[in-house]
Amino acid sequence: MKRRLFLQGALSLPWLAGCLSRSEGGLQGGIVGANFWLGHRLRQPLPRAGTPRRVDVLIAGGGVAGLAAAWRLRQAGVENFELLELESEVGGNSRAAHYSESAAPWAAHYLPVPTREATVVRRLLSEMGLLRGGRLEEAELCHSNEERVFVLGRWEEGIFPKAGASSDDFRQLREFEEHIRNWQKWRDAKGRKAFAIPVAWSSPEPEVRALDQENMADYLTRHGWTSPRLRWYVEYGCRDDYGCSLQNTSAWAGLHYFASRDGGGFEPKDMQFVWPEGNHRLVQHLASGLGDRVRTGRLVTRIEASGKRWVVEACDREGRMASWSAAGVIFALPTFLRPYLLKEPVRPAFSYAPWTVCNLVLERLPESVAAAGMALSWDNVIYDSPGLGYVVATHQTQSHLQGPSVWTYYRPWAELEPARARQRMLAADWSEVCQQVFAELGPVHPDLREVCRRLEVMQLGHAMVRPSPGFLWSSERREAALPQPGLYYAHSDLSGLSIFEEASYQGVRAAQELLAERGRKGEDFLRE
Amino acid sequence: MENNEPPGSSGVLLISVFLVATCGLVYELIAGALASYLLGDSVLQFSTIIGDYLFAMGVGSYLAQFVGRRQPAVAFARLQNSIAFIGGFSAAAMHVAYSYSGGFRLVLYLLVFVVGLLVGVEIPLLMTILKRNYSFRELVSQVLALDYLGALLASILFPMLLIPYLGLIRTSFCCGLVNVAVAWIFMSVFRLRVPLLRLETAVVGGLLLLGLAGSERITRWAEEGLYPDPIVLSRTTQYQRLVVTRKHQEVRLYLNGNLQFSSRDEYRYHEALVHTPLSCLEKPRRVLILGGGDGLAAREVLRYPEVEQVLLVDLDPAMTSLFRDHQFLNRLNQHSLSDKRLRILNADAFVWVSEPREAPFDAILVDFPDPSNYAVGKLYTKTFYQRLHPLLAPGGALSVQCTSPLFARRSYWCIVETIRAAGWQVSPYHLYVPSFGEWGFTLATREAPPHPEARRLPRDLRYLDAAALPDMFLFPADMAALPSPVNRLFDQVLVRYYEQDWRSIVDS
Numbered sequence A: 001m002k003r004r005l006f007l008q009g010a011l012s013l014p015w016l017a018g019c020l021s022r023s024e025g026g027l028q029g030g031i032v033g034a035n036f037w038l039g040h041r042l043r044q045p046l047p048r049a050g051t052p053r054r055v056d057v058l059i060a061g062g063g064v065a066g067l068a069a070a071w072r073l074r075q076a077g078v079e080n081f082e083l084l085e086l087e088s089e090v091g092g093n094s095r096a097a098h099y100s101e102s103a104a105p106w107a108a109h110y111l112p113v114p115t116r117e118a119t120v121v122r123r124l125l126s127e128m129g130l131l132r133g134g135r136l137e138e139a140e141l142c143h144s145n146e147e148r149v150f151v152l153g154r155w156e157e158g159i160f161p162k163a164g165a166s167s168d169d170f171r172q173l174r175e176f177e178e179h180i181r182n183w184q185k186w187r188d189a190k191g192r193k194a195f196a197i198p199v200a201w202s203s204p205e206p207e208v209r210a211l212d213q214e215n216m217a218d219y220l221t222r223h224g225w226t227s228p229r230l231r232w233y234v235e236y237g238c239r240d241d242y243g244c245s246l247q248n249t250s251a252w253a254g255l256h257y258f259a260s261r262d263g264g265g266f267e268p269k270d271m272q273f274v275w276p277e278g279n280h281r282l283v284q285h286l287a288s289g290l291g292d293r294v295r296t297g298r299l300v301t302r303i304e305a306s307g308k309r310w311v312v313e314a315c316d317r318e319g320r321m322a323s324w325s326a327a328g329v330i331f332a333l334p335t336f337l338r339p340y341l342l343k344e345p346v347r348p349a350f351s352y353a354p355w356t357v358c359n360l361v362l363e364r365l366p367e368s369v370a371a372a373g374m375a376l377s378w379d380n381v382i383y384d385s386p387g388l389g390y391v392v393a394t395h396q397t398q399s400h401l402q403g404p405s406v407w408t409y410y411r412p413w414a415e416l417e418p419a420r421a422r423q424r425m426l427a428a429d430w431s432e433v434c435q436q437v438f439a440e441l442g443p444v445h446p447d448l449r450e451v452c453r454r455l456e457v458m459q460l461g462h463a464m465v466r467p468s469p470g471f472l473w474s475s476e477r478r479e480a481a482l483p484q485p486g487l488y489y490a491h492s493d494l495s496g497l498s499i500f501e502e503a504s505y506q507g508v509r510a511a512q513e514l515l516a517e518r519g520r521k522g523e524d525f526l527r528e
Numbered sequence B: 001m002e003n004n005e006p007p008g009s010s011g012v013l014l015i016s017v018f019l020v021a022t023c024g025l026v027y028e029l030i031a032g033a034l035a036s037y038l039l040g041d042s043v044l045q046f047s048t049i050i051g052d053y054l055f056a057m058g059v060g061s062y063l064a065q066f067v068g069r070r071q072p073a074v075a076f077a078r079l080q081n082s083i084a085f086i087g088g089f090s091a092a093a094m095h096v097a098y099s100y101s102g103g104f105r106l107v108l109y110l111l112v113f114v115v116g117l118l119v120g121v122e123i124p125l126l127m128t129i130l131k132r133n134y135s136f137r138e139l140v141s142q143v144l145a146l147d148y149l150g151a152l153l154a155s156i157l158f159p160m161l162l163i164p165y166l167g168l169i170r171t172s173f174c175c176g177l178v179n180v181a182v183a184w185i186f187m188s189v190f191r192l193r194v195p196l197l198r199l200e201t202a203v204v205g206g207l208l209l210l211g212l213a214g215s216e217r218i219t220r221w222a223e224e225g226l227y228p229d230p231i232v233l234s235r236t237t238q239y240q241r242l243v244v245t246r247k248h249q250e251v252r253l254y255l256n257g258n259l260q261f262s263s264r265d266e267y268r269y270h271e272a273l274v275h276t277p278l279s280c281l282e283k284p285r286r287v288l289i290l291g292g293g294d295g296l297a298a299r300e301v302l303r304y305p306e307v308e309q310v311l312l313v314d315l316d317p318a319m320t321s322l323f324r325d326h327q328f329l330n331r332l333n334q335h336s337l338s339d340k341r342l343r344i345l346n347a348d349a350f351v352w353v354s355e356p357r358e359a360p361f362d363a364i365l366v367d368f369p370d371p372s373n374y375a376v377g378k379l380y381t382k383t384f385y386q387r388l389h390p391l392l393a394p395g396g397a398l399s400v401q402c403t404s405p406l407f408a409r410r411s412y413w414c415i416v417e418t419i420r421a422a423g424w425q426v427s428p429y430h431l432y433v434p435s436f437g438e439w440g441f442t443l444a445t446r447e448a449p450p451h452p453e454a455r456r457l458p459r460d461l462r463y464l465d466a467a468a469l470p471d472m473f474l475f476p477a478d479m480a481a482l483p484s485p486v487n488r489l490f491d492q493v494l495v496r497y498y499e500q501d502w503r504s505i506v507d508s
């Protein structure tokens, strides 16, 4: 019964929604990222798999968490493992598209300069030559101008919309910023920050934890911050990192967004790494050297204990089942899949925000980029609009304002309850999504349609775990990460926040738990 | 009053209300959009134009009581013709006024006022005509409802369809034609047999059609007005708008509206850019030019018989092929771009220098447009200048165009400081180029400080000689060095300086 449910669920999952290429009025594209074949195959009953392949470790899921686990195992000399990934490429929400105009992110697009506690990220950046002798590689940091916002018919620098703001709006903004600075300075008796990245290093003091019970909207109101602009600005942050509205974000998470990125001792504090292909750059580094240990196009369908080992079953593109027998399994899949794969009870505390992401391939930049104020930035935000705006893939590589480019448009479905949002999102076909995107960007770039050659859409039904009030400090979240003998959990959702730092932390943590159980403690990558 | 209106025509008349309301708002939006395109600051432009327009409509409504007392339908048809003519030609007129006269704002507000005034007369006049068919309450609510509906339609159509597919000038002609159609509807519904009126309608309709057909030409003509001399060639490439003008023997090149050179004095600029670094070298063999797609710097480089290879890296293939193949442009660069010793590579220099696949060069000449935005500004950052190190052979020299040390003094010294911070020994220099004014460069080397020697200069230069060469390195007080921060990729102070420096020149 449950199994059938999972398969039905799988059919409705966005990544199974079908990959149809279309062309309309000269515009090409379609809904991508979907393993149509799997959905199709899974309508038929699944045959049992043959004799399992024996491996030492099996990693289920090739997102950042799964790849980070593999990377950590290899650092410890564990080479006998395989990694199963559903899509045709690894990376999960940190994949990339490759067009002749430019590479572009499929979802994750930036990495803030790491905090002191983000030791895994620091280690990775050093390996990649981006952090050397305490200095960051300047060329890879986001070039000027980083962000602009379109408000009242004009572009202006930054995200907070200044045009038309009253002196009271500005006063409230200053107060809020001061408030955030105070939280950044806050330390508990053991010297821990209130809001750390990774989340695990945050202070568990009741004073701070209590903030998780409240929603961000109430928190702002309680402090007298009623300015619509300030609230839009704060909500922009919640939508950007969590896909949530102010009401659905816990005050702890809302403050975390603003207070946790403290620059890690680098100046200026607010820098970030961005690449044309987004965080796929990091994925490529993590995945290098894995070779044929990575098995793509495999949908993991079941994980079962068998004596002291674990049997993992997966289905391939042709509907053929295969199975693996492993001494250790690292489960690097989103937690909402556990009821289906592990026959666990449902965990209602874990809820996920859907997102629409589009890549717009442009023959050349529209002339309107230069109109209305200032030139294109990396991140281009539109005030008071359902989407977050667009990021420009060629920002780091071009030194001119025209020419071909790719824009990635982001739309979190934050205003609706997730199940409804998912329904609404999946009901739209490609040409409807195109219409919505052009309608939203039209007032800003009336000539966008003319230069857009291709528009590809990715509908991510369970894109990000939602840090709703009460979730981050819940026992449900803590317990979900506890291993069973030989089975270890690694996914960013276990942190309660979807960011690269958390995904890589979770992967390394799970791998180190596995190593520790084998009595190979070794170096702790999670600490300095 | 005419009394020949057939029964059942009020539906058609109500549609007219809707159409005129739509057109009325479109004219207003055209003025607002044009003003914000041309003058910037769209909040200010839109709000002043809306104010002007609404005020004019108020005046028009007031005046409506004096109009068409005897023959309201004829008056209304005439009114449509006037709106069609003035509104229809408004976008073209504003474009031309912007290019050819100093009084753009005056024309703008005047046109907006006149159109607003005429549109203001429309609705009261229509109500007078319709009042026989409806009760007063019905009339007011129906007409106003349609009026607002028309406004809604206009505000949706304008950004989503009209601007993207027609552009401003054609949109305004098309709206004019709609007004003509309304006049014609009135003439047939009321069977108005006023011969002059028919003629008027036909003439206005004809003129608008002509205007529509010639919109392309009007746009071009308006563009000509932006340049002091006649345009002989203009081209929109993938990367820029390229315009060549010519008056008598003087040829000028503009990229995106900015003057790049004048054939009258470009020799000064290019001699300074090229011969200063080359005179530091005993025997320059390989030379790299970054930018400079016009081939003028290449012309100077090719004077040296010992130069064996020149590589020119320029973004825009349309630019380099134009200056290679166009028969009067390649006379300016003396066919340098077809010289056997020269190779052209079309690439973004910023990307290209980060992965050079070339052996080092003896000299590098850096000739990019001024750092007027963050994109071009990348070519003036510490990272960029650092990436040039592996491209220069030991003992080689580098020159960089650095904007004006007089008009943009802070920008100039910021560039010099940035080159120095990237690990180069620098010698700033400048000269006077009449069509640009005082212009600055930086000469840089890696090991010993640069040491240009006049004896190495080619013989037949028009500006540089033993006297002029050392002179370029002296900076009088009003251009003297200013302490400056370094321009970095993630914090481009230079672009902000540049904007402020030039704005203060333009404003003063």
Ligand SMILES: Cc1cc2nc3c(=O)[nH]c(=O)nc-3n(C[C@H](O)[C@H](O)[C@H](O)COP(=O)(O)OP(=O)(O)OC[C@H]3O[C@@H](n4cnc5c(N)ncnc54)[C@H](O)[C@@H]3O)c2cc1C
Residues within 6 Å of the ligand: A060, A061, A062, A063, A064, A065, A066, A084, A085, A086, A087, A090, A091, A092, A093, A094, A107, A108, A109, A110, A111, A279, A298, A299, A300, A301, A332, A333, A334, A337, A355, A357, A410, A460, A463, A464, A490, A491, A492, A493, A498, A499, A500, A501, A503
């Ligand atoms: C729109 C969007 C924008 C984002 N932007 C950023 C950003 O700018 N910066 C940032 O740091 N983070 C960003 N994130 C968060 C991003 O999700 C994380 O950074 C990180 O990629 C999460 O990695 P993960 O491994 O935890 O999860 P996932 O990426 O979800 O990895 C899970 C993997 O498992 C695979 N899988 C699922 N089911 C099965 C199955 N049954 N069998 C086999 N394989 C399966 C999936 O295909 C996927 O590869 C963004 C996320 C979204 C959705």
